[in-house]
Amino acid sequence: LTIKTKMLVYKACVLRRANLPSVTALLKQKRLRWLGHLSRLEDGRIPKDMLHGELSEGIRTIGRPKLRYKDTLKAFGIDPDQWETLAGDQNRWRQYLHQGIKVHDRNWLQRLQEKRVCGKQAAPESPNHDTYACNHGHGSCKSRIGLFSHMRHCKP
Template identity: 40%
Template sequence: MKYPTTTQGVEIKYRLDEGIFKLARLKSRRNTNTINVTELQYADDNAAVAHTHAELQQSVDNFHAAYTCFGLTVNKAKTKILAQPRPGENPPATNITMDGTTIECVEHFPYLGSILSTQSTSSKEIENRLQAGHTAYGRLSTRVFKNKGLTTHLKKLEQFHQKKLRAIMKIKWNDYVSNTAVLERANVTSIEAMIMKHHLRWSGHVVRMEDTRLPKKILFSELNAGDRLRGRPMLRFKDQLKKSLKEANIDPNTFEASAYDRNEWRNKIKVGTDLFEENRRANLVAKRQQRAERTKQPYS
């Protein structure tokens, strides 16, 4: 049997030394490694990645040939195509086929619990999670939140928005209770602090992975080809990670060394996110006081 040739995929260059935020180090040819990412596998799911239409068609043909060789079949109805263009550009037209069947091209697609979209942003993911929160609250409303015979442990409701916390605690808009006071009554942190905590914990988890793991290589990498647009570009994962580290009062230069010790890293995250939340609430109180003082001043 003649096996089809492999596709080029998405080429990245990476180095696992000298720090994750020192991107200039990737210009060195001697110490920089280059790999082609052609597929991302997880359990029985598989994502094929490519830069061009021709490469993606070849990758799909390769998958179909490999599955057929082992007596397996691909569920064509669940297979989707998602094209992610550069910011400001329209998605390219795609016509990918598998064994004579045209694969549907979609604007967003659920994968591994997240929503991938053509815009390459998290807006669709945030919208989906908010909708899931509304749905979950609606299902529990009668049996839990409106049941006077049950007590509510609000720490289990951290994923809900400020609006849901107010509904659970029966705080109305005309009660004039600030968002900070709602969080204090509920004994939970802000959504921003929650995201920061999970962001830092996941990054530390990837740093502790073996050097052969693909997620670690990607975290320490950048694309080998292509330029970012002029003006203010979209923030990368590493840009937001560096911002989170600074806001949590963690030195980005020693981030990796700290993350290798799991217990030390978790302690730093807790202390850092608690400090961030404390400063965030203090700033909100200060701004509210400033607005109140301005309203008291007479007009000249």
């Protein structure tokens, strides 16, 4: 690839040159491949029961919930309501996963591009620093919170 670490090259460019999918897409593909194996297992096997089981008690932890298989299926463009019938045919399931990795990376690259465009847009103008002047005429502050701090200690 002749890309040196000193060269500032975007991830997307490196992946495009190498003709490789992203690491997150590969990990999600492996996860969905395992999901296909689970769907083809006979009923009563522990891994399949764990997949379809629900907790009878417990509390959800604070923060963002962990990603589910359903989220990974959606990222690959597979309908979460019909994945079991699709996974029943192993060859067709592999085709869906290979197509899905392209869909995932296309959407991922598009989101990266949108972030880059938003970051390069002009920042909103900061307020005039003269607006944060001391009421007692002892100078001005660069921020409103700085003015509050100054006013606590300012002697008239």
